[in-house]
Amino acid sequence: MYPENQTIGQQGYGRQYRMKLVIDSLAIVEHAEIDLDGITVIAGENNVGKSTLGKALFALVNSFSNVFSSPEEEVANALRLTFRRFYEEQVDIEENNGQSTLNFESPTNSTRISRAGFSFSLGGMARDMAKGLRFEATPASVKAFIESYHSTGMHKRIADKFKSFVREGDSQEFVARCVRILKLTDSSFSKAFSERTFGSVFDGQVSSRIIKAGNKPDICLVDSNGTELIRTTFNGDRCLESSSQLDTETRAILLDDPSVVDGLADDYRRMGRSLAMPKSTLQQLILESDENETLADFLLAEQDGQDFLSVLDTAYEGKLKQNHDHEWVLYGNRELTEPIKTSNSSKGSKSVALLRILVEENVIRRGDFLILDEPEIHLHPGWQIIYAEALVVLSKELGVRLLITSHSPYFIEAIETYAEKYDWTDKTGIYVSNVSKNGSVRYLRADEERKAQVFESMAKPFDILERTRAAKMFGDEDA
Known part of the structure; x- marks a missing residue:
């Protein structure tokens, strides 16, 4: 039950527990068992529920996280x-x-x-x-x-x-x-927290809308021994049961749009400590990052993040800071009359700067979850491979659990290549979708043969372009 039982976690220290995310009948996802022990990549086409997995993990952890409130x-x-x-x-x-x-x-x-x-x-x-x-x-x-x-x-x-x-x-x-x-019980608050959090993240549509699909979503986080750390069960869109033994200090951050930093302080002052949505959670963690941290915490975070920050610097050295008007601006490597407001900065610059501030401000810590939804889409190809290397270093050196969704075979290949470079292959897994006849989706860990098939499928559009170009050059309309 909510806080009475002993919690399992790391408080930012100690060894990192191997975990598995198990999902049944949530939105489009019929079933998934996803290892979370380093870097987890969800690969595939559009409309197969990749984002659902990340949103589910975010909602599950933040239903009980002390980022918001306790009973x-x-x-x-x-x-x-x-x-x-x-x-x-x-x-x-x-x-x-x-x-x-x-x-x-x-x-x-x-x-x-x-x-x-x-x-x-x-x-x-x-x-x-x-x-x-x-x-x-x-x-x-x-x-x-x-x-x-x-x-x-x-x-x-x-x-x-x-x-x-x-x-x-x-x-x-x-x-x-x-x-x-x-006299309100902790279990009643647990159900209410979970129902409101999942309801806000999935906009009220928690259960599957696919005909003949299951209508009782079950989302669970277990350790390597099969012990339940968190479990939330629904009947339709109403929560039936929810409980947690995971340390409430554990954080899950979802980055799906770098524009989240635009108007960061103004939005937060207006919304305050609202429901656990990706934007409001990130806002609270960044804007309140120094309230429960000592100077020693920041110094240690800076030491631990040196290798990670050095990699990011090879792409972009820009930093997010608040100016005297409490506006978020980017300090870059150009000589400027004044810093550029984030609303006037490129999404690629914000993507890199946002990842940097999570480490520099000690927002993300060992054992936390960082969920990145298609992080490559705003980045130049050169920045994509630097970003991929930085993520591998972030996972290995700082102990952050990464759940990454991607359409790009080249970005995924970059993740795998740097995982080999940093001896992190055994902590890096790729999952792919299997779509049933009724449109519901199951996720499986890909072996080498299945990865090759998925990469070939994702690269197929480039083959079509090459054939089209060849047909134009040589006059062969059937090429």
């Missing part, structure tokens, strides 16, 4: 809003120059407190109540906690007023709601 945080936030609504019903609210003030009047005097400051103080009370009374709350214990808290935490006149609200006022419904919130 206890959700309980505390629900209590804070409940406190605020109840207390504000008991007092007058004054508006002055856009500022809200709560007025606590009595026959002899009055005390005023800002609405924002009041809400902040209630947040502290909510967190303490969530820690102290969760799962064991009763109406009596909730009332006693509130009276005790107000006796020490606020101005006496306000505290007396609050205690009278709870003791003498119409507080039965308020107290009952607090008790119900405190």
Whole structure:
């Protein structure tokens, strides 16, 4: 269950567990068993569910990741809003120059407190109540906690007023709601987190829409012994069960569009800690990367990433930074009057700079998942092979698990070539699709013969062009 059981993971340290992603009846994917132990490449044509595999891994991990919120945080936030609504019903609210003030009047005097400051103080009370009374709350214990808290935490006149609200006022419904919130189970939050995360990532279409396909998606992450680390099961698009033993520090980042950095800070301020979508997750990790990290963490990350960054530098040395207006800009290797805003930069430049910032800012760490959806499409062929080498170094030297989808036989060949160069072949696997008659897809690990067939299929369009050119040159329309 969610946090009660021992978790499995690495906290950024220690050995890396071999994992396998197992999927049944999710969107177009009928079945897949994908090893995640270094570099995993999903090769194939369009419309065979390659992106589905990456989105599934992203949603599965982030349903439980502390990138967003834990059950206890959700309980505390629900209590804070409940406190605020109840207390504000008991007092007058004054508006002055856009500022809200709560007025606590009595026959002899009055005390005023800002609405924002009041809400902040209630947040502290909510967190303490969530820690102290969760799962064991009763109406009596909730009332006693509130009276005790107000006796020490606020101005006496306000505290007396609050205690009278709870003791003498119409507080039965308020107290009952607090008790119900405190008794919500971790399993109920787990199902809600998973349903909302998968629902947002797959836009509400979690189960297969293919006729006669399975309608009970099951997504599971297991270790090399077959022990379940995370499992989420659906009936249609509704989550039936969800549980995790994976360390909640484990991160999954999905990069499917380098333009994600455009307006990064503005979007994040507007959305805040929203649902686990690829853009909002990346935004939070980058913009809050220094909150839980020490200077030593950044120095060690810089040392560990030296080889990786040296490879990237051979393509592009540009760095993403925020200027004094909090806009994201690219500092490149040209002499400029001012840095170029990311919205005016090429997608290829942003692709390389985005990969760089994940390492330089210690956003991606050992044992985390980095999911790259067709990363080669915005890159010049020369940059493609540099990018491929950088990914191999990232996996081997920093211990990041990579799940890569690609249409390009040349990019995949570059991955394989550099895996051989860095002795990482045994940690590099290629998976290909097998489409059934009804259009659903199964994924299998490719042996050498199957890889050759897939590469030949992906390179076939170039053969068509060559034959077309030959026909034009030699006048043979049937060539």
